[in-house]
Amino acid sequence: MPDVRLLPLLLAAFLLVAPSAEAGNDWRKDWPGTDFSTHSVPLGEISSGGPGKDGIPSIDAPVFATVGKGFADLAPTEPVVSVAISGDARAYPLRILIWHEIVNDTVGGVPVAVTYCPLCNAAIVFDRRVEGEALEFGTTGNIRNSGLIMYDRETESWWQQYTGEGIVGEMTGHRLRSVPARMESAERFAERHADGKVLVPNDPRARPYGINPYKGYDSMPVPFLYDGSMPEGLAPMARVVVIGDMAWSLAMLREKGWWSDGDLMITWEPGQNSALDTRKIAEGRDIGNVVVTRDGTDVAHEITFAFVFHAFRPDGKIVY
Numbered sequence: 001m002p003d004v005r006l007l008p009l010l011l012a013a014f015l016l017v018a019p020s021a022e023a024g025n026d027w028r029k030d031w032p033g034t035d036f037s038t039h040s041v042p043l044g045e046i047s048s049g050g051p052g053k054d055g056i057p058s059i060d061a062p063v064f065a066t067v068g069k070g071f072a073d074l075a076p077t078e079p080v081v082s083v084a085i086s087g088d089a090r091a092y093p094l095r096i097l098i099w100h101e102i103v104n105d106t107v108g109g110v111p112v113a114v115t116y117c118p119l120c121n122a123a124i125v126f127d128r129r130v131e132g133e134a135l136e137f138g139t140t141g142n143i144r145n146s147g148l149i150m151y152d153r154e155t156e157s158w159w160q161q162y163t164g165e166g167i168v169g170e171m172t173g174h175r176l177r178s179v180p181a182r183m184e185s186a187e188r189f190a191e192r193h194a195d196g197k198v199l200v201p202n203d204p205r206a207r208p209y210g211i212n213p214y215k216g217y218d219s220m221p222v223p224f225l226y227d228g229s230m231p232e233g234l235a236p237m238a239r240v241v242v243i244g245d246m247a248w249s250l251a252m253l254r255e256k257g258w259w260s261d262g263d264l265m266i267t268w269e270p271g272q273n274s275a276l277d278t279r280k281i282a283e284g285r286d287i288g289n290v291v292v293t294r295d296g297t298d299v300a301h302e303i304t305f306a307f308v309f310h311a312f313r314p315d316g317k318i319v320y
Contacts, residue, residue, distance in 0.1 A: 053140060076185060095275070
């Protein structure tokens with residue numbers, strides 16, 4: 001069971017699931033700027049994750065250190081989300097993202113939102129510009145298919161983090177562009193980008209950074225806060241590498257070491273901790289490093305759980 005005692009802000013997320021067809025009426029008090037009459041998904045599919053609006057605080061003024069100083073407290077195998085644009089390379093440790101879920105930043109001149117949903121284990125980086133305007137994102141405290149629902153502070157529209165799609169409000173139907181990023185070990189990032197930058201806590205005492213508040217989550221037989229159908233042929237919590245409507249089992253990639261399809265190449269190598277396994281992230285079991293390229297160039301992808309891919313891509317195919 002996840003160690004909910006470590007995360008009071010999310011205690012209710014493991015105890016309450018309260019979707020309602022009339023949920024929009026209840027939300028209007030806290031979301032006066034949201035147009036609930038416009039939505040692309042049934043409001044009844046959205047439920048409380050426990051915390052309220054911004055209860056999990058995004059990082060809007062990120063602070064960085066050099067690779068040497070920024071990784072001083074991290075084990076070499078700790079996971080980071082890495083982004084490199086126009087020579088500007090930055091790493092965002094999951095030990096920080098797991099407590100904040102969204103970092104609003106600018107990398108190589110591109111406004112980005114670096115996002116991580118622990119319940120679906122999806123780390124996705126988005127270009128946060130829509131029709132030329134850079135949006136700033138926060139957490140709604142709500143979920144759908146166990147996936148994080150974000151909101152933009154400009155229109156208070158709600159966005160599904162896994163798909164990058166506006167689902168409630170003025171921005172319904174708009175879709176954020178995914179930016180190629182890697183989930184890799186701190187050591188691998190440092191080897192590739194010796195002059196890179198590393199996100200560090202604004203206040204190191206604000207959270208128990210380095211601690212996993214979801215202890216044992218990725219070893220559970222079924223996910224929390226999800227009551228939809230499950231994938232066939234693969235355990236719901238099995239990790240998969242996703243590109244669009246195609247997914248590849250991480251276990252298969254681990255066994256083979258690689259997978260290729262035309263100019264697409266997916267490789268697996270050991271040396272990265274799971275952030276959702278043991279209490280200390282640095283002690284999590286080795287889930288390995290995945291690299292996805294097309295003609296040698298990084299491709300935007302997700303590494304998530306099989307149930308998440310099935311929920312959002314029910315007609316998708318999993319290779320395992």
